[in-house]
């Protein structure tokens with residue numbers, strides 16, 4: 140029985156896990172509700188996996204791991220291309236499911252789902268092009284490396300971009316010969332389950348791709364701690380990332396951590412202010428601020444502060460917030476009640492740390508049970524304020540005025556995070572020298588963040604380790620085997636244990 144979406148009733152039925160090529164409830168029979176962030180109402184019951192279910196999924200992935208590793212790369216790529224085609228064919232349903240479950244407004248969810256085949260195609264293209272290298276060693280020998288998959292990889296996914304984040308790590312893992320076990324976030328399991336149906340239809344062998352649904356501390360922790368998991372890609376909060384890294388350390392699994400951020404948007408006095416305002420609004424209002432790269436620290440030069448703020452307020456007043464299925468909507472709700480309370484708390488903290496310049500309340504006309512918050516801007520904030528240091532994960536920006544460039548850079552870098560930054564200036568020398576000095580994993584100059592399969596994404600400092608996307612992601616899903624071949628007829632006398640000529 141396949142997962143069914145009834146948009147009129149806002150209900151999803153038959154949400155079951157995908158394990159070893161089949162559909163399963165939790166072994167315990169347990170389930171939990173997933174909630175529509177626009178209304179606070181339950182939309183589905185989802186199986187609540189525990190260590191038993193995780194063990195079954197990992198065993199299945201392990202069983203087929205060698206067969207999948209030695210499946211021709213061209214054949215693995217073919218399956219990924221078939222999957223890309225199925226995602227495109229089912230894009231509308233996937234987008235509606237994602238919107239309902241995660242609170243993305245429909246047009247954004249459609250844009251996100253429409254992009255997913257790009258990731259699958261990118262990694263399908265690379266499947267047969269990633270290899271080792273030859274090494275010039277002394278003596279009559281041939282030395283080279285093989286680049287091999289890790290084995291079973293675990294993919295622990297957050298709720299903000301559920302399907303995109305799943306695909307951006309599973310596509311390289313599968314292309315490069317790993318078998319996968321995915322644990323979606325408890326708030327947003329549905330698109331992963333629909334995607335698993337497409338994996339099945341595409342014809343991937345049973346066990347190569349598995350999805351277990353459940354809570355982080357239960358299913359997530361069991362997956363991270365599983366001794367047969369060789370690699371873990373965790374995307375989520377820095378705090379949970381540290382827990383996952385500790386669990387992984389116990390069995391020495393390779394870990395990619397894509398964690399939180401508190402990104403600066405820097406506005407120089409010569410910036411195109413309309414563009415800078417647009418990037419700032421995208422930066423802290425995209426998906427109601429629930430974005431790892433969210434530009435929530437707005438460093439605006441004193442000379443353009445007033446003009447920038449005036450344009451910012453005009454732009455925010457024009458933004459339509461509310462019903463995710465209304466074609467005019469530009470911002471939906473926060474994911475759940477916990478996040479709603481957290482953001483509201485930070486807004487109260489902000490009132491004592493700065494001046495509330497815009498927003499702070501509930502957007503007019505939004506549904507009562509939904510988790511909506513107005514875009515909120517605080518001015519007169521210093522970089523040591525909590526609202527400037529802590530990841531709020533809501534549409535809340537702190538405007539910090541600056542005049543001295545060295546102090547600006549010091550303040551930007553004075554953060555435990557180092558994920559991303561945006562720089563607005565027409566002076567390319569200034570833009571590039573600023574870029575070199577910023578301690579972050581990515582910089583956009585005169586532009587807002589756009590996620591692409593070919594550009595590496597990841598953090599410095601407590602924003603993470605390893606890279607997703609781009610050629611750099613190959614390192615996160617492969618390991619090296621070194622091989623040396625003796626080309627002489629026999630081993631020469633006098634060769635030491637290391638094989639080096641004496």
Ligand code: NAD
Nearest residue numbers: 296297298323324355356359360375376379397398399431
């Ligand atoms: P989270 O850390 O609460 O949860 C992420 C995932 O980890 C979920 O699947 C959850 O069930 C699981 N989890 C929770 N506790 C666990 C445990 N003890 N062991 C194993 N797994 C566990 O994060 P979230 O609230 O879902 O997502 C928001 C966070 O994700 C933000 O901090 C955001 O910046 C970050 N994020 C980072 C990136 C990036 O690419 N750097 C992308 C998106 C989101």
